[in-house]
Amino acid sequence: MAFEGLSERLQNAMAKLRKKGKISEADVKEMMREVRLALLEADVNFKVVKDFVKTVSDRAVGAEVLESLSPAQQVIKIVNEELTALMGGEQSQIAVAPKSPTVIMMVGLQGAGKTTTAGKLALLLKKKQNRKPLLVAADIYRPAAIQQLETLGKQLDIPVFSLGDQVSPVEIAKQAIQKAKDEHLDYVLIDTAGRLHIDETLMTELRDVKEVSNPSEIFLVVDAMTGQDAVTVADSFNEQLDVTGVILTKLDGDTRGGAALSIRAVTGKPIKFTGQGEKLEDLEPFYPDRMASRILGMGDMLTLIEKAQQDFDEKKAAEMTQKLKENSFDFNDFIEQMDQLQNMGPLEDILKMIPGMSNAPGLDQMKIDPKDMGRMKAIVLSMTPQERENPDMLSQSRRRRIARGSARPIAEVNRMIKQFNESKKMMSKMNKGNFEGMDGLFGNGIGGKIGKMAMNSMIRKNKKKMRKKNKKR
Structure with missing residues (x-):
């Protein structure tokens, strides 16, 4: 499970603080040293760690905290609040177009799980929000990408728009949106092509698709298991396309969780969903406050x-x-x-x-x-x-x-x-x-x-x- 190591280290640091009655500035410094090491081991961006530790330390060593009746609880509350703020503060909803259909572009590197995530998101919109989505096969380069999306569509009973691999993604996007308008569908999810690494040809194509489709959301799909590379990828895509949000996949795997804690701080873009398993139902809205509570061992009853x-x-x-x-x-x-x-x-x-x-x-x-x-x-x-x-x-x-x-x-x-x-x-x-x-x-x-x-x-x-x-x- 994601954050396992980070969660254990942070909880141990908190437990040491809880055992003390009154705490001193030295106690806070010792705890923050543990927190810094835990975050760095979790592959959180160094600058993000530095800023986080400074913010928590500045708040925690104030007189009203150290002289309060329960200083340890106050410090833990501060860590929880800052961890929540680090990941975005509050849940970010999908932006809906004033007039149907709402267009969502799915972008990312090859292998991040873009096509499967498009299917998962379409299912979530259909099942939980009672919407009518259309999946669009605009990845004409990866072998079997179109077939994979069509198979997902049949499995989920969701229509898939495809013109094969000989038509440009721009034309596919244009015709898909018209089809959605004609059939009164609510959402158009465009599964775009990825690459093994970012290149100008890919970015030019994605910019052209963006221009013709005018999407309400551009979701960058990122593999959480790639650690700091995920943050670099997010930064590059955001610079070129101005993405509106991030979907982290494989957050249930053996990942240290650093990407989830760094992406918002580095790109300024919210994490909107997380992939928590292999089943098509395993896509969850991302709640920063709930994730912070889980990491600190405070549970997640909601x-x-x-x-x-x-x-x-x-x-x-x-x-x-x-x-x-x-x-x-x-x-x-x-x-x-x-x-x-x-x-x-x-x-x-x-x-x-x-x-x-x-x-x-x-x-x-x-x-x-x-x-x-x-x-x-x-x-x-x-x-x-x-x-x-x-x-x-x-x-x-x-x-x-x-x-x-x-x-x-x-x-x-x-x-x-x-x-x-x-x-x-x-x-x-x-x-x-x-x-x-x-x-x-x-x-x-x-x-x-x-x-x-x-x-x-x-x-x-x-x-x-x-x-x-x-x-x-």
């Missing part, structure tokens, strides 16, 4: 809630609640819940969005193998429909048959059935407002313990808030 709302069907959730009340939760429901949880992404990443959970003991070692989910499904699917609906009828002879059918050991079948029963009990308690027994959610291992810790932590915070409100009254 994104967690949005993911839950997006991936969990309200009607099914209501049906599930009713089943829990009636104690009729069965293996079919178990599989459905597992699928919905998987749709939200890796469980360890979801737990880190809960405030305070990023520092939970053992979380860094916790990895849930997707293959384990697959094995559990295989066991359930080896049951008869009656067995899935009536788990109590699973005798030892039936379990042996299920083990043979799923090619899993009998011990694993027994363990999964036990886990199901514990989950059922736990969810029934949660439905009644009793949060004890959280260990059952993922068995008795670290997952259950972390789940229980998270829930207890949230309960304690809510109780404190209620006590404060009652005192004020």
Whole structure:
């Protein structure tokens, strides 16, 4: 996951400060030394690091901070605010043309993921904003680029405009916009050609496409894994085309995150979206404040809630609640819940969005193998429909048959059935407002313990808030 190393270093620096009661200017300097090293190791631009450290230091050593009742919290708050400002301050929306269609040019170097990102963005506009986008195949040089976009279009049920590879990109863009007007489509996403490196021929062509299409947005697609090179590329494209925003791809990979922290400061252009995975749904709007909170281990409840709302069907959730009340939760429901949880992404990443959970003991070692989910499904699917609906009828002879059918050991079948029963009990308690027994959610291992810790932590915070409100009254 992106920012893993940076996040760990920064959180360690903050933790040292939290342990102190009163802090001195020397304590702030020591922490800022750690912060500077963490940012440089994350491949953040040197000038950006220098300016950031100076700004935080100037604010943190003020008398009102050092002499406050909770100076450590004040300093951490300053770091959070400046980190948010460094990445743009607030989310930047897509600029919409006063008259349809809104034209978006997708530009970038070859291999940055431009074509796939165009598909992801079109899906986001269609699915979340109920818009009608048109994908335009204007990359006539890269082998199979047109075919790739057409395949994506079929997969997403989104129209693709193409005139083949013998017509100029300028003419393709011009005719695509006319088609969008004729068919009353809302957005035109032009997938332009890339190169292995920036050259004048490419830039001339892109400037010509820009002139004829008059785009509301020019999105530069940048591979976050290229580190400082990503910032150099962004600066060059911006100089030539005056890009309006950046989309960072592969932010879920083994990247140090320096590009995300440097691009805004160097180019002055906002990061508008980030690619967080390989699935076509894995494109997220970029929220600087939420990203800063995640990096500093403060969680990201808003994104967690949005993911839950997006991936969990309200009607099914209501049906599930009713089943829990009636104690009729069965293996079919178990599989459905597992699928919905998987749709939200890796469980360890979801737990880190809960405030305070990023520092939970053992979380860094916790990895849930997707293959384990697959094995559990295989066991359930080896049951008869009656067995899935009536788990109590699973005798030892039936379990042996299920083990043979799923090619899993009998011990694993027994363990999964036990886990199901514990989950059922736990969810029934949660439905009644009793949060004890959280260990059952993922068995008795670290997952259950972390789940229980998270829930207890949230309960304690809510109780404190209620006590404060009652005192004020």
